[in-house]
Amino acid sequence: MTATTVARCTGAGPGGIAVLQVVGDVNAALHLCTPTPNCPEGTIVLGHVQDVDDVLLARRSEHDLLLMPHGGEAIVHTLLKRLQAMGIEQVHARTPLPAIDTEESAMLAALPLAPTRLALDVLLDQPRRWRAFDGNWTDADDARSARLGRLLSPPVVAMAGPPNIGKSTLLNALSGRRAAVVADAPGTTRDHVGLMLDLGGLVVEWIDTPGLRDTEDTIEAASIELALPRLRSADLLIGATDASQDWPALEQTIGRRPDMLVALRSDLGTPADAHVHCAALHGEGLDALVTAVRDALVFPEDLASMRPWRLGATA
Numbered sequence: 001m002t003a004t005t006v007a008r009c010t011g012a013g014p015g016g017i018a019v020l021q022v023v024g025d026v027n028a029a030l031h032l033c034t035p036t037p038n039c040p041e042g043t044i045v046l047g048h049v050q051d052v053d054d055v056l057l058a059r060r061s062e063h064d065l066l067l068m069p070h071g072g073e074a075i076v077h078t079l080l081k082r083l084q085a086m087g088i089e090q091v092h093a094r095t096p097l098p099a100i101d102t103e104e105s106a107m108l109a110a111l112p113l114a115p116t117r118l119a120l121d122v123l124l125d126q127p128r129r130w131r132a133f134d135g136n137w138t139d140a141d142d143a144r145s146a147r148l149g150r151l152l153s154p155p156v157v158a159m160a161g162p163p164n165i166g167k168s169t170l171l172n173a174l175s176g177r178r179a180a181v182v183a184d185a186p187g188t189t190r191d192h193v194g195l196m197l198d199l200g201g202l203v204v205e206w207i208d209t210p211g212l213r214d215t216e217d218t219i220e221a222a223s224i225e226l227a228l229p230r231l232r233s234a235d236l237l238i239g240a241t242d243a244s245q246d247w248p249a250l251e252q253t254i255g256r257r258p259d260m261l262v263a264l265r266s267d268l269g270t271p272a273d274a275h276v277h278c279a280a281l282h283g284e285g286l287d288a289l290v291t292a293v294r295d296a297l298v299f300p301e302d303l304a305s306m307r308p309w310r311l312g313a314t315a
């Protein structure tokens with residue numbers, strides 16, 4: 001056999017994912033990973049190169065393997081050095097690099113968008129699902145694909161409720177940092193605060209809004225006014241309150257009913273009708289809330305389904 005070579009198929013400079021193509025005896029490259037992954041022809045698996053990075057491995061044929069680490073220069077450089085130390089010569093890329101089929105090509109194009117392991121796992125399984133698919137696509141498959149699209153394109157979750165019930169405390173607890181000002185005074189939050197949160201494998205933009213109330217304070221009133229469009233357009237609108245107050249009248253305020261009712265400060269009591277309750281100050285009920293929000297946006301049956309996901313569909 002001719003010498004084993006490696007070619008860098010993606011450009012120099014940082015990128016989401018880099019692609020290195022090993023041609024020849026690809027076993028040496030597979031042995032870079034610990035443990036050595038089983039990667040038969042036509043499969044894509046996730047491996048790990050110790051002290052470097054997770055690496056996607058796509059076995060295009062017996063003698064053709066793609067290594068796809070994150071695209072930072074240090075990672076690519078280290079991998080190339082380790083391959084060269086095994087006697088694998090670096091050569092210029094042969095372009096273009098064709099995918100095995102259109103399903104694999106769509107999946108590869110979407111890979112850099114996957115922000116979590118969950119998104120990556122579901123995405124990696126798509127070529128196999130398309131190959132096994134019976135061809136009978138339904139409206140339900142469209143809806144499921146649109147929800148799965150949220151794994152790549154973070155949906156907006158907005159929480160609305162009366163002042164001083166712990167909305168900002170909840171955001172801080174979910175994010176693990178002090179992102180929003182908290183105080184025992186109504187009208188604490190002014191400009192709404194948006195943070196990207198990983199909720200059990202689904203990344204969302206969580207919007208913490210000022211407490212809804214009639215107020216003489218013109219700055220607070222303007223802040224509330226600014227937040228209303230975010231509430232109207234959120235992918236998931238959460239109505240919140242605590243045991244001492246009513247649920248917010250969102251249908252009157254913004255013309256939209258909440259998708260979920262969450263009771264906060266539940267250590268002080270829980271209002272009737274709450275779908276989920278938590279006491280963020282004490283870290284209680286957060287896991288149940290995270291699961292409820294994730295499941296409302298990407299249904300558990302969407303993740304369990306073995307039917308393929310049509311990439312590009314939006315909810």
Ligand SMILES: Nc1nc2c(ncn2[C@@H]2O[C@H](COP(=O)(O)OP(=O)(O)OP(=O)(O)O)[C@@H](O)[C@H]2O)c(=O)[nH]1
Pocket residue numbers: 162163164165166167168169170181182183184185186187188189190209210211212264265266267268278279280281282
């Ligand atoms: N007992 C109890 N108090 C809490 C809990 N969460 C928040 N608090 C307290 O409730 C008060 C208000 O908290 P914030 O998070 O500022 O409430 P908010 O809903 O964001 O208030 P606005 O920004 O004014 O709308 C603070 O004193 C918090 O410490 C909780 O789970 N239990």
Ligand SMILES: [Mg+2]
Pocket residue numbers: 167168169180181182188189209210211
């Ligand atoms: Mg607040």
